[in-house]
Amino acid sequence: MLVPLLLLWPISIAITYLVAKSIANQPFDRELDDRVQVLAQQVKEISGKVVTRLPNSARDILRADDLDYVYFQVLGPHDEYVDGDRDLPAPVDEEKPPAWTVQFRDDLMRNSEVRVAYTYVDLRKTQSGQEAAGEPRLALVQVGETLDKRAQLANQIIKGVILPELIILPVALALVWFALSRGLSPLVELQQRIRARRPDDLSPIESGQVPEEISPLVRSLNEMLGRLSQSIQMQKRFIADAAHQMKTPLAGMRMQSELALRQTSWDEIHRSLEQLSKSSESATRLVNQLLALARAENQTPNATPLVPLELCELVRNVVQEWVPTSFKQQIDLGFEQPGYPVMVLANPTMLRELINNLVDNALRYTPAAGSVTVRVRADEEARHALLEIEDTGPGIPAADRAHVFERFYRILGSNVEGSGLGLAIVREIAQQHEAEVDIFNSPRSRDPRFPGCLMRVTLDMQQRPAFIEDIG
Structure with a gap:
């Protein structure tokens, strides 16, 4: 947790060193600038020869320094030696800077690092600006x-910054550690309380003792x-209801099979087998609807994304599959x-399941010689x-319409076989x-x-029909 702070410390030291070195260079660079300009003013060309009018006393002053060695050098227009230290390295500039412009560089002199200030003197003119004719002649x-002086000053600056950091940083780390420990203690306590819970304990966490x-x-x-608790309770009720609903067809199948085993007449055996087949069909339908309901309840948009589809074509195909039954x-x-x-955004598989359940429900409750009409249309705004699905059956009483979408709900007095799951799936x-979904x-x-x-069933349309666009 505090490792990033520790990593920042050497970075801070490196930055402090660079800043200290830059600060230490500034006053001594100004002194070098003055020296090189004073020396440059003494460089003249007399009778075609470059000379320096520098008395011995001035040379002593130029080289005077308590800590560092000072070197100087004057070279003529053709790099010929004029005065000073012969072994002072010359600059490696590809293009010479303008005359009288002082430049700085770091170099080596007699195996020691040196700071060098240099300038070029135009022998055709003085620094006052008077210029003589001819080609440029730069000395x-x-x-x-x-x-040594620079390093000494830089070290003093670094010590003045780093030593307080050596004292402040441990104190700061201790304070940060203490503050973080106190700040995170409620989270640690909450973590321990959650870990100590039983797997089946989904009761709310007490929020009165936690920080704001x-x-x-x-x-x-x-x-x-x-x-999560509500979902688990729903799953438990679903399993209990499913087990209860499965008892009836399974008990019927067992009874019919036992009865068939006791029969001696082929006609009676045949009737028992027919009843067994009906019970098996009822159990199969119940299991299929239970699976369909489980799929519908656990469906998520990310698992099976909705896609644009043409509703009329899908409904027409489903209706055709129910024609033999009708x-x-x-x-x-x-x-x-x-x-x-009519374009909608839907999951084709799930929407087909919805249509199948609505058509199946209508056919089950419509008496013989009745009619079932499946219709697709757009509302007046085409949105x-x-x-x-319209039928001529007994209808659904207004008092039951709020409950028919519940699992295993059956209208009292209905003699139609069913599981009570179709509209729950819908x-x-x-x-x-x-x-x-509305009922009328x-x-x-x-x-x-x-x-x-x-x-x-009302769904959002994906695009307006062309003929409505033309009318608008």
Whole structure:
């Protein structure tokens, strides 16, 4: 946790050294600048010969220094030696800077590091600006000194900065460690409390004893635990209800099989086997619907993303699959669609399951000689796609409409075989598609005994029909 702070310390020392070295160079560079300019003013060309008018006393002053060695050198226009130290290295500039401009560089002199200030003197003119005719004639003037004074000043600056850091940093680390330990102690305590819980303990975490800073975290955890507990309770109820519902067909199958084993007449055996087949079919349908409901409840958009699809084509294909069943039950099964495509965003597999359950439910409750109409259309604003299944059955009483979407709910007095899962599956799939499911009486029914039922599923459309665009 504190390792980054420890890593910053050597970086801080390196930066301090560079800054100290730069600060130490500034006053001594100004002194070198003055020296090289004074020396440059003494360089003249007399009768074609470059000379320096520098008395011995001035030379002694130029070289005077208590700590460092000072070197100087003057070279003529053709790099010929004029005065000073012969072994002072010349600059390696590819292009010479303008005359009278002082430049600085670091170099080596007699195996020692030196700081050198140099400039070029134009022998055609003086520093006052008077210029004589002819080609430029540049003489090199440079003054260098060793770095003892600079190193001494830089070390003093570094000591003045680093020594306080050696005292302050451990104290700062201790304070940071103490503050972090106190600040994180509620989280550590919360971690220990969560680890000590039993796997089946989903009760809310007590938020009264936690600091205000982590109260939002505890509230979010409690909300998640609440949702998780609710989901687990729903799964437990689902398993219990499924086990209870499976008892009836399984008990019937066992009874019919035992009865068939006791029969001696082939006709009686045949009737028992027919009943056994019906019980098996009922159990198979119940298991399939349980699996469909489980898939619908556990469906997530990320697992199976919704895709654009044409609703009319999907519904038409589903209705065609139910035609043989409608013939067998003597029910007129019809399909109506508009003259334009109706595009929706849906999961094809789940939406097909929804349509199958609605058509199956309508065919089961519609008596013989009745009719079931499946209809696809758009609303007046062409913003929603409407899937309608209308039948001429007994309808759903208003008091039961809020409950028919619950698992295993059966309307009292209904003699129709079923599991009570079909509309629960429809509700779950509709919620996955952010769709609405509404129940009405059939507006076309004229028989008070059979008011009929109109199931309407409303989905968002993906695009407006072309003919509506033309009208607009």
